Amino acid sequence: MKKKKFFKIIAVNVLVASQLLLAACGNNSEKAGSDSKEYSSDSKLEVSWTAMLHTPSPPTDVVLNKIEEATNADINFNWVPDASKEERITAALASGELSDIVSLTMLTNSSVRQSLKSGMFWEVEKYLDDYDNLKQISEEIRSAASIDGKLYGVPFQKDLARSGLLLRKDWLDNLGLKVPTTLDELYEVARAFTEDDPDGNGKDDTVGFGDRNELRYGSFKTLSSYFGTPNGWAVDENGTFTHEVETQAYKDTMNYSRKLYENGYLDKDFAVTAKNDQMDKFAQGKTGIFTGLVGVTGLLNLAEGIQEEMEIVPVNKIKGPDGKHHIWSENSGVGGLLAFPKTEVESEAELKRILQFINDLIDEEVFMLMTGGIEGTHYEIDENGAFQIIDNELWQKDVQPFSSSRPSEITHSLIDANPAKQQVNELIEENAEFAVLDPTVPLDSQTASERGTELEKIIIDATIKYIMGEIDEKGFDAEVEKWKKSGGDAMAQEFEEAYKKAQK
Structure with missing residues (x-):
């Protein structure tokens, strides 16, 4: 089994360049035994994910555990503060020390585009239609997320403007x-x-x-x-x-x-x-x-x-x-890519298992976990079918950091009990x-x-x-x-x- 490449949750104040160097030390040794790893759609996945953090602190494990259970995965997040994403992602791309999934939200960034065009990441277009949620990604979004006609990751699906x-x-x-x-x-x-x-x-x-x-x-x-x-x-x-x-x-x-x-x-x-x-x-x-x-x-x-x-x-x-x-319009409804480095995702079988994981994240059950958390603990649906947060402080700690990592914000819709939020929608x-x-x-x-x-x-x-x-x-x-x-x-x-x- 692959060793974990990142801690479950990495505190923001220790997310520094030295961490990338430590990751480098472990990559070569752990890859030695990964070639023989077998992957199937129902096998438990151990996956590392570099994701953007738009909140002051990473989330607790409360909702993470539920997401892991629903996706049959052990997820090791490497949280990168949004304010320093350019510096951190650029450094990681330059060093080549990456996680299995990398949230690339800066598609106009020259370093990101160069890395995508260099062949560092898997092309995924031909695989998307094999998955019930991923096949729903529109041709317009696929086209907008492509570079030279090639799609180097699963597009984050956002509202158009x-x-x-x-x-x-x-x-x-x-x-x-x-x-x-x-x-x-x-x-x-x-x-x-x-x-x-x-x-x-x-x-x-x-x-x-x-x-x-x-x-x-x-x-x-x-x-x-x-x-x-x-x-x-x-x-x-x-x-x-x-x-x-x-x-x-x-x-x-x-x-x-x-x-x-x-x-x-x-x-x-x-x-x-x-x-x-x-x-x-x-x-x-x-x-x-x-x-x-x-x-x-x-x-x-x-x-x-x-x-x-x-x-x-x-x-x-x-x-x-x-x-x-x-x-x-922000990138024509594309919020970036969930990209898969070939140095970390070494086989087509592993890629397909990770794509199944991304597909599962779009399921309504997981979407609700990453949006609202646990029903009855973090949110409730009232008699009018409207969504309402029960405990804002708890929601902010357990749930909010996950919301920006949802692969799709448009597949499911909610009626918000907060009039201002519903009006925004x-x-x-x-x-x-x-x-x-x-x-x-x-x-x-x-x-x-x-x-x-x-x-x-x-x-x-x-x-x-x-x-x-x-x-x-x-x-x-x-x-x-x-x-x-x-x-x-x-x-x-x-x-x-x-x-x-x-x-x-």
């Missing part, structure tokens, strides 16, 4: 404001939340927009959608690609954000604020606008005992200058009607694969500096020219070639 805004409804009510429907109205809410004492405590201690140190999942990407900015790239009828930074809508978004920042309506510390800190500020009543619809449950949980009066209203429709609704479904796709998701560019992350940093840094007033438009344009000459133009050309080839 999950972004939007969460606003303090109680603050709106206190100030006599309505839910904003335009960019001008949203700006006025940000101003009022900052200047008009929305919590009524007589202190100047609130800010409109909370934000964090990234453009994609902070406020900027969503605001740029409202302005009509392309989602990464735009392609015209001639197959010509234009990057979002070369559009006026992108600059309009920067000017809007800069005005928010200059007037103090956008958190002055956004450039050095991590996601968890952004959530804490909202939960503590320091900010009143949060970007990301799916954060509603986490924010309400954090606010318990601190902001008991908190009410949140989710917003998904803000009209742009063209009078229409737009929202960016409905708005996310509605977002699909006006979602803006990134046309490069299924395409490949050698420059993007090799240096995409490095080139993206030029744009990110320039945009943040512009918002903060550290450079002017001329300075930003100079950085865009630097980006173009350093590889931006090459990426556009390569995407055009890949696009035209795909159209044939």
Whole structure:
């Protein structure tokens, strides 16, 4: 039997580079006897899994034991904090020291794409239709998750577009404001939340927009959608690609954000604020606008005992200058890949057994374990068939960390007893009607694969500096020219070639 390559739960504070080196010491010895291992669909699986952790601490074993029982598996999680995933995953890919399953959630990351194209991971397309749940993965999602037409893992299935805004409804009510429907109205809410004492405590201690140190999942990407900015790239009828930074809508978004920042309506510390800190500020009543619809449950949980009066209203429709609704789609409904390194999964028989395990994770029983936990302990279904968490604190400890590792968030649906969460679910479904796709998701560019992350940093840094007033438009344009000459133009050309080839 294979030795365990990772501890059952690895504490976040000891998940450092030295752990990878320790894993390396054990890999060679344990593989010596694995060639003779027999795998069948009903054999007990011992599997290690590098997964992303979006919570402060890893989960307890309470729900893990139930998941193992339901999937006939012994699962050894290697939890990687989401905030440090780029550094940790890049290091692991470079060293080649990986687990049986690796959650690769950064498909645009150049190191990840290079590793996938290098043949490091199994191609799985031909196997998916052999499993009752995996065969339901749509052709659109398979295509979007592929690189050069090859699928190097099981796609995480997500909703097409999950972004939007969460606003303090109680603050709106206190100030006599309505839910904003335009960019001008949203700006006025940000101003009022900052200047008009929305919590009524007589202190100047609130800010409109909370934000964090990234453009994609902070406020900027969503605001740029409202302005009509392309989602990464735009392609015209001639197959010509234009990057979002070369559009006026992108600059309009920067000017809007800069005005928010200059007037103090956008958190002055956004450039050095991590996601968890952004959530804490909202939960503590320091900010009143949060970007990301799916954060509603986490924010309400954090606010318990601190902001008991908190009410949140989710917003998904803000009209742009063209009078229409737009929202960016995150990787066309693909949240990444569950990938299987050939160094760890050494035979087709082992791969098939692991694919059976992934398939089993999509079963409703396991989906509910990873979503709600144990019925009667963590959640209940009320007389109206609505889902409700019984003990938030217990749920956060035992269950919440597993939710981001569900292979599919769209196969099963729940009616949430929490009106705000149910409304979020409905708005996310509605977002699909006006979602803006990134046309490069299924395409490949050698420059993007090799240096995409490095080139993206030029744009990110320039945009943040512009918002903060550290450079002017001329300075930003100079950085865009630097980006173009350093590889931006090459990426556009390569995407055009890949696009035209795909159209044939």
